[in-house]
Amino acid sequence: MALHVVAARTDPALFRLPWSRPLAQWEDWYVVPLPLGLSRHVVRVVQVNRQFLAVKETEESIALREYDLLRDLQRIGQPAVVARGVITGRTTADGEPLPAALLTEHLHYSLPYRAVFQHGLRAEQVPALIDALVVLLVRLHLAGFFWGDVSLSNALFRRSAGGFAAFLVDAETGELRPSVSDAMREQDVTVGSENIFAELMDLQASGDTDVEVDPFAIIAQLTERYHALWEELTAAEEFGADEWYRVEQRIARLNDLGFDVDELDVRAESDRVRIQPKVVEAGHHRRELRELTGLDAEDSQARRLLNDLAAFTAHFGYDDEDREVVARRWLATIYTPIVDLLPPGLRRTIAPAEYFHEVMEHRWYLSEEAGHEVDIFESARDYIANVLPRRPPDTPSGLA
Structure with missing residues (x-):
């Protein structure tokens, strides 16, 4: 069989990797020593020119299906790793067949959950980690994606303004549908609860963390937060015909949660009004920040930066000026100079927006x-001199 590459962008350097050998036997020359989540497959991170790629060995049909799923999720703007290609037709020097390999981009400034626990996570931050997974699951369900194997191991986490943002890293068991039924949503929540309980028990038994967590409390939180967020985003609300202000209140609550309402079903009958969000989209603060400044940040980070922009506006009395003009002034006089203070050697260890938040x-x-x-x-x-050197990096040493 001939080596075959299916890829969004084919880099000739890919062909110089030792595809004729099992991934587990690749030398350190090729492999970047990064922390990886638990997986039933052999996974390694390699550097191809200036890009870092995660390589996972699996069956050809599974690799091609997951590649297509991840590409579909990317097209609809869901938080998942970016698929870069599939290598098939691999054989050893003796002609023995080898598994196919799925290639995805390494997600910069992200860590698997075990590394998060090992890199300075405090006990009081564990609920924020679970909340990030809940938001990811709700977003995927709203987009019509049934995960099938919800777990901490199948996600990556970025720090985001004191909390976390979660990203899907393994879509092998997933399905993209026009919509996800209630039964399928509950199955994801149940499977997620079982997997996370086992992961937390294993984490504590392994001695890889000093953080004490109550797995029963964590899975109760997962279930409770999931249903509360789903209800807020999708439930119908009924009120009197003289209470139209409640439409704006509902939209404002969703905006506070980081979601925009793209479509709202409103039905007015006699003296009652019924509203129900039909299409909600995550990333409200992120889009607003990007429109005003061109900056790209996680939604919680974007909200923090927008709050600082609002304080800057009020402090200098710019309330009557065009908001985009004020935003450019804030960007030029506050944000960019603060980010430029970061020493070059530390700029890959923390995302600029997260650094700005921590300075605040x-x-x-x-x-x-x-x-x-x-x-x-x-x-x-003072932060750069006394805090940042002791702060665990968000980018592992292999990428710094």
Whole structure:
């Protein structure tokens, strides 16, 4: 059989990798030593020119199906790793067949959950990690994606303004449909609860973390938060015909959760009005920040930056000026100079928006200690000198 590559963009350097050998036997020369989640398959991260790719060995039909699914999720803007290709037709030097290989982009500034626990996670942050997985699951269900194997291992996590953002990394068992039935949603929640319970028990038994968690409380939180968020995003609401302001209130609540309402079903009958969100889309704050500044950030980070922009506007009395003009002024005089203070050697260890958020948090602590507001640039320099060197990097050493 001849080596065959199905890829969104084919890099000739791909053909120089040792495809005639099992992935488990690849030397360190090819493999980037990064922490990986638990998997039933052999997975390695390799560098191809300046790009880092995760390579997973699996059956050809499964690899091709997952490649197509991940591409579909990318097209509809869902938080998942980006599929880059499938290698088939692999054989050893003796002609023995080898598994196909699925290639996906390594998600920058992300870590598997075990590495998150090992990199400074505090017990009080565990609920935020679970919340990130809940938001991911709800988003996928709204998009018509049935996961089939919800778990911490099948996701990657980025720090986001004190919390986390989760991304789908394994779509092998998934299905993309016009909609996901209630029964299928409940199956995902149930399977997720079982998997996460086992993962947390195994994590504590392994001694890989000092964080004490109650697996029963965590899976109860998962179920409760999932149903509460799904209800808020999809449930119908009924009120009197003289309470139209409640439409705006519902939309505002969804915006606060980070969702936009793209379609709202409104039915008015005699003295009652019934509203139900029909199409909701995540990323409200992220889109607003991008439109105003061109910056790309996770939604929680974007909300933090928008709050700082609002404070900047009020402080300098720019309320009557065009918001985009003020945003460009904030970008040029505050955000960009603060980010530029980062030493070049540390810029790959933390996302710029996350760094800015942490500088804002540090400024608050410094101001509390000093009894007056500390200058933002002074705060940034103190953060870089005294906090960042002790902070676990979000990018593992293999990529820094």
